[in-house]
Amino acid sequence: MTDAETALLLARIQFAFTISFHFIFPAFSIGLASYLAVLEGLWLRTGDSVYLNLFRYWMKIFAIAFAMGVVSGIVMSYQFGTNWSVFSDKAGPVIGPLMAYEVLTAFFLEAGFLGVMLFGMSRVGKGLHYFATLMVAVGTLLSAFWILSANSWMQTPTGWAMNDVGQFVPAGSWIDIIFNPSFPYRLVHTVIAAFLTTALVVGGVGAWHLLKGRDLPGVRKMFSMAMWMAAVVAPIQIVVGDFHGLNTLEHQPQKVMAMEGHFESYPNGAPLILFGIPDSQAETVHASVEVPYLSSLILHHGLYEPVEGLKTVPRDERPPVGIVFWSFRVMVALGFLMLGLGLWSLLARARRRLYDWRRLHRFALIMGPAGFVAVIAGWVTTEVGRQPYVIYNLLRTEDAVSPLASPAVSASLIAFVIVYFTVFAAGTVYILKLMAHPPHPAEPEPAEAPIRTAGITPAASVEHGGANPRPDRSEEAER
Template identity: 70%
Template sequence: MDTFLGFDAVMLARMQFGFTVAFHFIFPAISIGLASFLAVLNALYLWTRDEAYLRLFKYWLKIFAISFAMGVVSGIVMSYQFGTNWSVFSDLAGPVIGPLMAYEVLTAFFLEAGFLGIMIFGRDKVGPGLHMFACLMVAVGTAISATWILSVNSWMQTPQGFSIAENGQFVPEDWWAIIFNPSFPYRLAHTLTAAYLTTAFIVGGVGAWHLLRGRRENPGVRTMFSMAMWMAALVAPLQIFLGDMHGINTLEHQPAKVMAMEGHFDSHPDGAPLILFGLPDQEAGEVRYSIEIPKLSSLILKHDLNAPLAGLDTIPDDEEPPVAVVFWSFRVMVGLGFAMLGVGLWSLWARFRGRLFDAPWLHRAALVMGPSGLVAVIAGWITTEVGRQPYVVYGALRTAESHSPLGASAVGVSLIAFVVIYFVIFGAGIAYILKLMRHAPERGERGVRVEPGPIRTTGITPQQQMREDGHDMAKEGA
């Protein structure tokens, strides 16, 4: 067998696609949430005339623009792999996924691209109403883009509405059934909520960083941290609920994936335990050194302590997903989800006591949890995609039958090139974003122009404002 560094062409192609998707996924997760956050900030500024909201808008707009650009570039590179590494899949599934991808470009991407320039550069050139409308359209466009992409992915997970032609191609029969396939609503809700939660913790982490550096009197810092913690407290429990609903749907349509997630090698006719931790051994068919809670898995998945749950012993060996990868990626995702819930509840307690901006341990926790949403969405994506194996279209087309007729060395060399180029180019972009985050929203934030009308500042005394103005003047003099 043709191999490169011990891997065959199929595994190398999967590794390449997984690497590029993981890099790409973090940027839409940021831009989806930030687009909505920016729309809210702009609306609050127009409503209250509070300059703190305008400062935050300009501050996060620069970060959004860079994230959006890197998301577009990484997405284009990723799409080329359908033709280079997965040409058989593109040929067979193209009649279904091709139109859906085209709809994403025609609706969402054109909407985002059409209004992005007005959102970024148009505040001083168009009226506040049109500028606000542009902000809303960009936010709506990012959500519509996610909707089409998730419809494609969900169809690959729970395919329906098609027939298979004599040449093996998937022929669309019912577009409504294809788009609104069984897992699509759950996947859409879970992923969009994850994007908003991811953004909340990034914003909260940046706010916590500045609070820990003694910038508690800065109204922009206080506002961003407060808004982020409200989002964490309200959305984290919703996300856990949506994840539970998504899991139940997955059990119905992709039972082998749930068996791998739970580590259930054996069937449990009278209630399955929840395996918290352990070392899955797929060859031996067991989870070694497992720590279990009896019957809890049945309660979570079937809402009945004694409900039977089938195990991987009911699945043919050649249709089992890689259990260890799915088992641990699922636990990373769930563990971070509950950690987010803990920070959200902690912030509520601090807010109730009037200590939200004077709770250094909460700020340290929020800073550490800043990138947690990005890790969680990548772990969730790994759970979803690896758990679908050995199929690329679940139950209908195997991954091993979908790749291009390329040699392992060709795919391996291109994978190495991708890794080097991605870390150089996108590493520089991420470094610049971190540099932008390092300074606090300032009164002289570049691009801030206060429109005529009454201006209010939230939670800051005239003495504090004078000190902040003096600090800004000193910086400009220096």
């Protein structure tokens, strides 16, 4: 391997490492911001203090996750200038404005109202505070809109032309660039994934406290709401994923071939390869476990529809099959486990055992981090499946990297690994400590959090009789 090839590999590893860390936090904060808006809205509508306590409980966690997402995102942007300067030069006239719109709309909206949301409940009216919460939630969704528009354009580029110096520039309407063919599917799929990620975390926290015997109204409420989200949204996500897959088949067929593990073409119906060991050199999947005709049914909605394989694609145009094959299966498997959790919770609810079935609670606890794993697996499937291009069929990844020597890239990669694992691990540990304490009946907002009554913590006040652990009538009815 030459020095240039090593530098390219290290640059790709560095970007994958930093974006994997970054993706975790927006996936959580997008869903959590909307959850906070729902909680505050329910409190204003019903006057039930349980919703207010849950709002304040999760607001502190949101603040930390949001901050870590911002910091990790800033670091990523610098890599466009250091490791991917050729890409920045060639695609800047298209990608640059989209990223700027994200800052001018979404980030400014979030930053402008975040302080009011975090510290303003006792300082502004209820209506203004709720408006601030809604604006933060809208801002997170707007951020996803612009980022996914830019990334989707790299997947399915439209509305562009090439200028005299070899740059991609807008041609005609920006609508064609923003709403490129894959963008609507990827936006819906990603936002729903964020909602599911948050629901699984909230459900996991509620399950943890139920397993610990902390059968409090707030714990019950958060667990119930999370299970409703899993039961309703998980099947919707599976349907959306199917539409997204069909769109990918139309515009990026090589990616779908790698996802399915199809090296051979099947003129009379393709099997679904459930498991196996892809071998790109031998162009086969060893020890495969297959379901006849099912791939044709999924991809073309017909048992005997023809399906092309990777052997119809030149070797230098194929993505790394093994990575895409397995990351796709991890994502799909976790999606069906989420569906199973939602259906199990519906059965428990129907039998009035939602807060009593410990096996359900253990499963919900295990599934707590599953959303993060699924979104990372989905990102790997999307980005690695696009290879060998950074702009699909137009700009190869090897032609987009900066002319750097491998020692320079390796040094920055090592620094990123050390700093990220130190800083973000500390933040994650702190978030887990906050989650380890149940929401108590007088949860303070962040501005009041340091004020405590002579050595008595919220958890201690609950454990020593500060709140009645018995559910009220509304909680019994909810069962």
